[in-house]
Amino acid sequence: MTDLTNSFLHRKNILNNNAAVQEIYKQIGFLGVKFDGKYRFTKQQLAYFFEVDVRTIDRLLEDNKDELAASGYEVFTGVRLRLLKDLYTSIVTIDDEDDINVGLINHDADNEIIGSKASSAGVFTYKGFLNVGMLLNSDKAKSLRSAILDIVIDVLNTKLGGNAKYINQREEEFLPSAIREYNYRQEFTNALDFYITDNKFKYSQLTDKIYKSIFKEAAKEYRQILKLSSSESVRSTMYSEVLDLIASYENGFADFLRKKSEKAERKLSLSEAHLIFSDFEEMTEAIYKPSKEKARSIMASRDMAFRDALHEKLKEYVREVSSDDFNKFLGEKSISLEERLLENKDVFLRLKDR
DNA sequence: ATCACCTGTTTAGCCTGAAC
DNA sequence: GTTCAGGCTAAACAGGTGAT
Numbered sequence: 001m002t003d004l005t006n007s008f009l010h011r012k013n014i015l016n017n018n019a020a021v022q023e024i025y026k027q028i029g030f031l032g033v034k035f036d037g038k039y040r041f042t043k044q045q046l047a048y049f050f051e052v053d054v055r056t057i058d059r060l061l062e063d064n065k066d067e068l069a070a071s072g073y074e075v076f077t078g079v080r081l082r083l084l085k086d087l088y089t090s091i092v093t094i095d096d097e098d099d100i101n102v103g104l105i106n107h108d109a110d111n112e113i114i115g116s117k118a119s120s121a122g123v124f125t126y127k128g129f130l131n132v133g134m135l136l137n138s139d140k141a142k143s144l145r146s147a148i149l150d151i152v153i154d155v156l157n158t159k160l161g162g163n164a165k166y167i168n169q170r171e172e173e174f175l176p177s178a179i180r181e182y183n184y185r186q187e188f189t190n191a192l193d194f195y196i197t198d199n200k201f202k203y204s205q206l207t208d209k210i211y212k213s214i215f216k217e218a219a220k221e222y223r224q225i226l227k228l229s230s231s232e233s234v235r236s237t238m239y240s241e242v243l244d245l246i247a248s249y250e251n252g253f254a255d256f257l258r259k260k261s262e263k264a265e266r267k268l269s270l271s272e273a274h275l276i277f278s279d280f281e282e283m284t285e286a287i288y289k290p291s292k293e294k295a296r297s298i299m300a301s302r303d304m305a306f307r308d309a310l311h312e313k314l315k316e317y318v319r320e321v322s323s324d325d326f327n328k329f330l331g332e333k334s335i336s337l338e339e340r341l342l343e344n345k346d347v348f349l350r351l352k353d354r
Numbered sequence: 355a356t357c358a359c360c361t362g363t364t365t366a367g368c369c370t371g372a373a374c
Numbered sequence: 375g376t377t378c379a380g381g382c383t384a385a386a387c388a389g390g391t392g393a394t
Contacts, residue, residue, distance in 0.1 A: 043365090052378075052379090053378070053379055053380080055378080055379060055380070056377085056378055056379075058365075058366075058367090059367095059377095059378080059379095061365095061366080062366070062367065062368090075365075075366095075386095077386080077387065077388095078387080078388090081387095081388095082388095120363090120364060120365060120386065120387065120388095121364075121365085122364090122365070122366095137376090137377065137378085138377095138378090355394105356393105356394085357392105357393090357394080358391105358392095358393090358394100359390100359391085359392090359393100360389105360390080360391075360392100361388100361389090361390075361391095362387105362388095362389090362390100363386100363387085363388090364385105364386085364387085365384105365385085365386080365387105366383100366384085366385080366386100367382105367383090367384090367385105368381105368382085368383090369380105369381085369382085370379105370380090370381080370382105371378105371379090371380090371381105372377105372378085372379080372380100373376100373377085373378080373379100374375105374376085374377080374378100
């Protein structure tokens with residue numbers, strides 16, 4: 001069970017998920033005033049919402065300064081504070097009382113939202129508000145947490161139609177990468193045909209070598225972790241960055257193998273090919289290191305956030321998923337492969353006519 | 355009118371102690 | 375043991391005041 005209060009990663013993965021944050025804003029209904037394009041809440045408003053003392057929010061700020069600053073907490077001073085104060089007073093005076101959100105009402109005369117003489121004020125954004133809710137322990141915060149989790153799960157389900165297996169296909173880059181990789185895969189299998197003596201295991205064994213070199217798992221392990229059935233293709237679940245790297249490996253190794261075979265002036269045995277792969281791996285280690293690390297981190301982090309799958313061997317590579325990534329896979333631009341193919345139909349038709 | 359200083363308010367940070 | 379409340383102080387700051 002995810003415990004938000006003690007998992008920085010899980011908190012980040014929710015706060016970076018813009019689609020979910022928007023949905024939470026709609027459903028929770030704790031409305032703030034818009035300032036600089038973001039909804040803002042003062043410390044007092046948060047304390048009131050969570051039914052804790054203002055000092056408790058202060059403590060939280062002390063202990064989690066960096067995290068909350070990253071979620072949009074700021075101390076307003078000078079001109080910006082002046083503008084914010086004006087905004088609050090104009091809202092409170094203009095709006096009909098019934099329309100004013102409970103968070104905005106001056107519920108206690110001694111405890112204004114921002115004291116008129118305040119020279120600085122701690123201000124949260126909506127993300128900051130949610131972040132506080134994930135760290136506090138008040139009953140209000142607990143119920144907010146469970147609501148947040150419900151909504152996040154709901155958003156994932158609606159966006160993905162309950163199937164996260166092919167979420168990798170929802171970004172723009174997937175299709176071109178898959179097509180490129182398909183072509184290099186052919187180079188690779190052709191090379192295996194030409195330069196390695198007949199052996200029915202050669203494709204799968206050398207493919208596994210590539211997988212293991214890149215993300216430490218053989219196809220079988222990968223299949224288990226993502227709970228793929230035997231009829232489902234492993235590659236159709238891979239992220240574009242991983243596919244690109246596999247394509248590099250396949251193309252590079254195909255060429256390397258050709259040279260070795262031509263030099264020896266004969267076909268090579270599968271066991272020789274395994275040794276040659278080790279040479280290839282050693283030779284390219286420094287070149288591939290950065291892309292390999294990126295691919296591992298992408299795979300481990302995204303699969304954790306989107307597929308709830310843990311790659312045990314890539315544990316140390318799990319990071320937070322960036323908000324860019326959430327947009328890529330769940331945002332406006334993300335669409336299923338079917339839709340993407342329809343969208344690109346013209347391109348394919350043109351290619352076909354050639 | 356301008357400058358330096360004073361005053362009141364708020365936050366940050368540290369500590370203690372009560373309640374669960 | 376953990377969580378929350380409250381006391382305290384230093385520092386930051388806006389707005390006042392009063393001397394020049």
